[in-house]
Amino acid sequence: xxxxxxxxxxxxxxxxxxxxxxxxxxxxxxxxxxxxxxxxxxxxxxxxxxxxxxxxxxxxxxxxxxxxxxxxxxxxxxxxxxxxxxxxxxxxxxxxxxxxxxxxxxxxxxxxxxxxxxxxxxxxxxxxxxxxxxxxxxxxxxxxxxxxxxxxxxxxxxxxxxxxxxxxxxxxxxxxxxxxxxxxxxxxxxxxxxxxxxxxxxxxxxxxxxxxxxxxxxxxxxxxxxxxxxxxxxxxxxxxxxxxxxxxxxxxxxxxxxxxxxxxxxxxxxxxxxxxxxxxxxxxxxxxxxxxxxxxxxxxxxxxxxxxxxxxxxxxxxxxxxxxxxxxxxxxxxxxxxxxxxxxxxxxxxxxxxxxxxxxxxxxxxxxxxxxxxxxxxxxxxxxxxxxxxxxxxxxxxxxxxxxxxxxxxxxxxxxxxxxxxxxxxxxxxxxxxxxxxxxxxxxxxxxxxxxxxxxxxxxxxxxxxxxxxxxxxxxxxxxxxxxxxxxxxxxxxxxxxxxxxxxxxxxxxxxxxxxxxxxxxxxxxxxxxxxxxxxxxxxxxxxxxxxxxxxxxxxxxxxxxxxxxxxxxxxxxxxxxxxxxxxxxxxxxxxxxxxxxxxxxxxxxxxxxxxxxxxxxxxxxxxxxxxxxxxxxxxxxxxxxxxxxxxxxxxxxxxxxxxxxxxxxxxxxxxxxxxxxxxxxxxxxxxxxxxxxxxxxxxxxxxxxxxxxxxxxxxxxxxxxxxxxxxxxxxxxxxxxxxxxxxxxxxx
Amino acid sequence: xxxxxxxxxxxxxxxxxxxxxxxxxxxxxxxxxxxxxxxxxxxxxxxxxxxxxxxxxxxxxxxxxxxxxxxxxxxxxxxxxxxxxxxxxxxxxxxxxxxxxxxxxxxxxxxxxxxxxxxxxxxxxxxxxxxxxxxxxxxxxxxxxxxxxxxxxxxxxxxxxxxxxxxxxxxxxxxxxxxxxxxxxxxxxx
Numbered sequence: 001x002x003x004x005x006x007x008x009x010x011x012x013x014x015x016x017x018x019x020x021x022x023x024x025x026x027x028x029x030x031x032x033x034x035x036x037x038x039x040x041x042x043x044x045x046x047x048x049x050x051x052x053x054x055x056x057x058x059x060x061x062x063x064x065x066x067x068x069x070x071x072x073x074x075x076x077x078x079x080x081x082x083x084x085x086x087x088x089x090x091x092x093x094x095x096x097x098x099x100x101x102x103x104x105x106x107x108x109x110x111x112x113x114x115x116x117x118x119x120x121x122x123x124x125x126x127x128x129x130x131x132x133x134x135x136x137x138x139x140x141x142x143x144x145x146x147x148x149x150x151x152x153x154x155x156x157x158x159x160x161x162x163x164x165x166x167x168x169x170x171x172x173x174x175x176x177x178x179x180x181x182x183x184x185x186x187x188x189x190x191x192x193x194x195x196x197x198x199x200x201x202x203x204x205x206x207x208x209x210x211x212x213x214x215x216x217x218x219x220x221x222x223x224x225x226x227x228x229x230x231x232x233x234x235x236x237x238x239x240x241x242x243x244x245x246x247x248x249x250x251x252x253x254x255x256x257x258x259x260x261x262x263x264x265x266x267x268x269x270x271x272x273x274x275x276x277x278x279x280x281x282x283x284x285x286x287x288x289x290x291x292x293x294x295x296x297x298x299x300x301x302x303x304x305x306x307x308x309x310x311x312x313x314x315x316x317x318x319x320x321x322x323x324x325x326x327x328x329x330x331x332x333x334x335x336x337x338x339x340x341x342x343x344x345x346x347x348x349x350x351x352x353x354x355x356x357x358x359x360x361x362x363x364x365x366x367x368x369x370x371x372x373x374x375x376x377x378x379x380x381x382x383x384x385x386x387x388x389x390x391x392x393x394x395x396x397x398x399x400x401x402x403x404x405x406x407x408x409x410x411x412x413x414x415x416x417x418x419x420x421x422x423x424x425x426x427x428x429x430x431x432x433x434x435x436x437x438x439x440x441x442x443x444x445x446x447x448x449x450x451x452x453x454x455x456x457x458x459x460x461x462x463x464x465x466x467x468x469x470x471x472x473x474x475x476x477x478x479x480x481x482x483x484x485x486x487x488x489x490x491x492x493x494x495x496x497x498x499x500x501x502x503x504x505x506x507x508x509x510x511x512x513x514x515x516x517x518x519x520x521x522x523x524x525x526x527x528x529x530x531x532x533x534x535x536x537x538x539x540x541x542x543x544x545x546x547x548x549x550x551x552x553x554x555x556x557x558x559x560x561x562x563x564x565x566x567x568x569x570x571x572x573x574x575x576x577x578x579x580x581x582x583x584x585x586x587x588x589x590x591x592x593x594x595x596x597x598x599x600x601x602x603x604x605x606x607x608x609x610x611x612x613x614x615x616x617x618x619x620x621x622x623x624x625x626x627x628x629x630x631x632x633x634x635x636x637x638x639x640x641x642x643x644x645x646x647x648x649x650x651x652x653x654x655x656x657x658x659x660x661x662x663x664x665x666x667x668x669x670x671x672x673x674x675x676x677x678x679x680x681x682x683x684x685x686x687x688x689x690x691x692x693x694x695x696x697x698x699x700x701x702x703x704x705x706x707x708x709x710x711x712x713x714x715x716x717x718x719x720x721x722x723x724x725x726x727x728x729x730x731x732x733x734x735x736x737x738x739x740x741x742x743x744x745x746x747x748x749x
Numbered sequence: 750x751x752x753x754x755x756x757x758x759x760x761x762x763x764x765x766x767x768x769x770x771x772x773x774x775x776x777x778x779x780x781x782x783x784x785x786x787x788x789x790x791x792x793x794x795x796x797x798x799x800x801x802x803x804x805x806x807x808x809x810x811x812x813x814x815x816x817x818x819x820x821x822x823x824x825x826x827x828x829x830x831x832x833x834x835x836x837x838x839x840x841x842x843x844x845x846x847x848x849x850x851x852x853x854x855x856x857x858x859x860x861x862x863x864x865x866x867x868x869x870x871x872x873x874x875x876x877x878x879x880x881x882x883x884x885x886x887x888x889x890x891x892x893x894x895x896x897x898x899x900x901x902x903x904x905x906x907x908x909x910x911x912x913x914x915x916x917x918x919x920x921x922x923x924x925x926x927x928x929x930x931x932x933x934x935x936x937x938x939x
Binding site for chain 1: 782841
């Protein structure tokens with residue numbers, strides 16, 4: 001079509017539109033002046049124009065979004081460029097990783113999709129590509145080779161050597177490393193560093209997650225050349241913004257604080273010596289089991305990196321070989337000028353050390369010394385322990401030794417967070433108890449006491465998504481091992497879910513309340529699901545024991561409206577009274593409905609009666625309606641653990657003492673739980689003094705017999721699991737005396 | 750924030766007439782669209798345009814430094830999104846078309862088939878061809894269709910991008926729509 005012709009058509013079209021419909025044809029005929037084709041064209045356009053439209057905000061944009069989404073989800077099962085994606089094999093701060101096949105070369109590769117958030121800045125992409133290309137040119141047996149850096153469907157990716165093995169992190173989770181192994185690994189990583197540094201490549205993010213142990217036993221360092229992606233530091237970051245980013249953007253990989261060199265932490269220019277530092281931290285961790293700088297927050301960790309001196313390893317392990325301490329000191333010198341000048345100097349010393357340990361260092365570098373990957377722990381437990389440790393060391397439990405010398409209060413617990421605390425304690429404690437104390441029932445039968453106290457903290461509330469992912473993953477991990485089944489049958493969750501009758505019973509009993517209660521207390525996981533329905537109908541409910549769906553429902557509701565002040569706790573037995581007492585004080589004059597399931601207390605008639613008696617004494621009087629939920633069927637073993645589980649009742653007495661020993665009001669609630677001889681207790685109080693007493697009691701009150709812990713026969717658990725973590729102590733304003741810590745340390749192996 | 754810096758700057762440059770800024774903007778915006786599609790299009794009805802454009806709007810607000818950007822920049826951002834969408838949809842439609850001809854439909858998943866019918870593929874290919882023809886004689890009208898159809902822009906937003914009055918947009922829209930109806934017959938989406 002000619003442009004001129006088009007303009008002609010256009011003009012006629014618009015002119016015709018100005019004219020009454022009935023006269024348009026006449027107008028057109030005149031205007032076209034015998035040009036039948038022109039008439040036909042404009043006429044058709046006018047007819048088309050008059051057709052009822054179908055375009056009502058109905059653009060293809062949404063469809064495009066759908067296509068984009070499909071393309072990306074299809075990645076997981078299809079192709080990326082010429083690569084055939086086999087399966088996802090993990091994801092980290094640096095993006096998702098897939099196992100893929102390169103059909104052209106018939107080899108397996110790992111494909112790393114770089115997260116979009118790192119690629120905001122085109123110049124960053126450029127710098128990254130430059131460095132990654134440089135890294136891809138290094139060929140070294142201890143460096144995972146980068147094959148390709150590419151862009152496909154808007155996704156930046158790298159393809160690299162697929163290493164069939166596990167990360168050093170996982171190996172350390174599985175078992176403690178021998179000194180020889182640790183030095184061997186450090187040597188191989190060091191040897192990778194020498195090669196990279198010679199090519200001018202700095203890794204910047206050496207950590208156990210980036211060190212792979214090949215099935216054959218040798219070491220491969222991952223992600224050389226990729227750190228540039230996350231290296232915002234050298235641009236315009238300083239220590240404050242780093243801490244800020246680490247604190248506020250957990251998804252942003254800034255290098256892991258624990259492995260960051262002081263110059264990285266300060267946001268200064270880094271050189272090859274930053275890798276020497278990080279390897280020093282890894283070596284320290286492999287030898288002692290701990291990174292030298294730790295703390296409950298990233299800020300604490302960074303503060304340690306900048307200011308503290310690492311505890312000498314002699315305090316962690318016996319028989320420190322001469323030389324090791326010196327090497328670590330030199331690797332971990334805060335002033336980089338005092339560190340090894342180069343990675344080759346470091347290797348020289350490490351080799352000397354290896355020789356003194358009768359390791360044939362040449363053989364090591366020839367990869368003949370193999371690191372055994374399997375330990376004798378059964379597979380499913382290995383997974384679980386590894387998994388738990390991953391969470392526990394990073395977000396949840398800080399072992400008691402971390403509390404040493406650190407006192408003080410940072411935050412006052414918001415009462416509303418209580419239910420989240422409970423979520424953490426119950427879920428984790430069950431598992432930890434199972435894992436570390438699978439003999440608990442037998443031990444119980446032998447009338448011995450196992451000391452396990454795990455106190456988890458309210459920070460879990462802030463990481464609730466992680467926590468939810470965690471619990472669901474746990475279920476996957478543990479099934480079909482007996483643990484989950486056991487757990488469920490003990491608490492009756494499974495039964496409650498199946499028993500529709502309970503719901504009917506709950507409803508009919510609720511109808512018996514003289515008037516709509518201002519508050520309702522739901523005791524027992526079994527009833528919580530039904531109580532939750534009423535919570536949704538605007539009856540405020542205190543939940544004492546909840547099932548998982550209720551828990552997540554509560555969290556959602558709470559997020560929507562924190563003012564509802566949902567409280568849920570697991571106050572089995574005795575502490576219920578405190579719970580109620582607290583509540584009546586906090587909301588005087590309100591009617592409180594009390595729904596509980598006496599079936600839960602079948603183990604102990606005394607419990608049931610005294611609970612009812614206690615509740616009856618509470619002023620203003622409570623409306624008390626027991627709801628009988630069918631008792632779960634238990635075998636002998638389950639019965640025994642349930643027995644222990646409900647032993648928390650005996651806490652009442654001690655708590656009473658605790659409170660009467662101090663005139664100050666007990667403001668927050670207590671949450672306690674006892675399971676298979678393990679106790680989980682968390683205290684809330686507004687007073688440091690009271691908190692201290694509570695903490696001591698927690699450690700030293702014998703839950704079952706009321707005698708001091710120190711007088712009891714001690715069975716050492718395999719791993720240190722007794723402890724109040726520092727964050728919890730802070731959260732609850734509990735200061736822990738040095739004496740308590742020292743005594744507790746004796747219990748901890 | 751560092752991330753808003755690049756996009757804001759480039760948008761300003763582009764709206765100031767620096768055409769090379771567009772080349773740099775395209776991949777950035779495409780990436781955002783992909784991220785958006787992956788993160789937010791999951792549970793809800795994904796094909797819903799109103800929801801999708803609202804999300805892009807949110808993304809824009811998040812990405813771009815509001816203090817520095819001009820009010821027209823938002824429309825420019827959407828204009829880029831429209832252009833990208835057109836290409837993505839067309840690529841996809843062609844792929845579908847080829848798959849069908851080659852008898853490889855089993856490779857297209859059920860959910861994809863539901864969201865994207867064969868008729869839709871045909872329609873998109875025909876529309877693209879028609880728009881190419883239209884732009885040869887009247888690029889403005891072709892652009893307006895692109896913005897409105899592929900970008901989900903309103904008349905006012907389209908006017909902002911093209912720096913013309915909304916009433917002018919309507920005027921062009923009328924003819925462009927009628928012309929596409931004639932060209933594409935029943936396959937016209939308008």
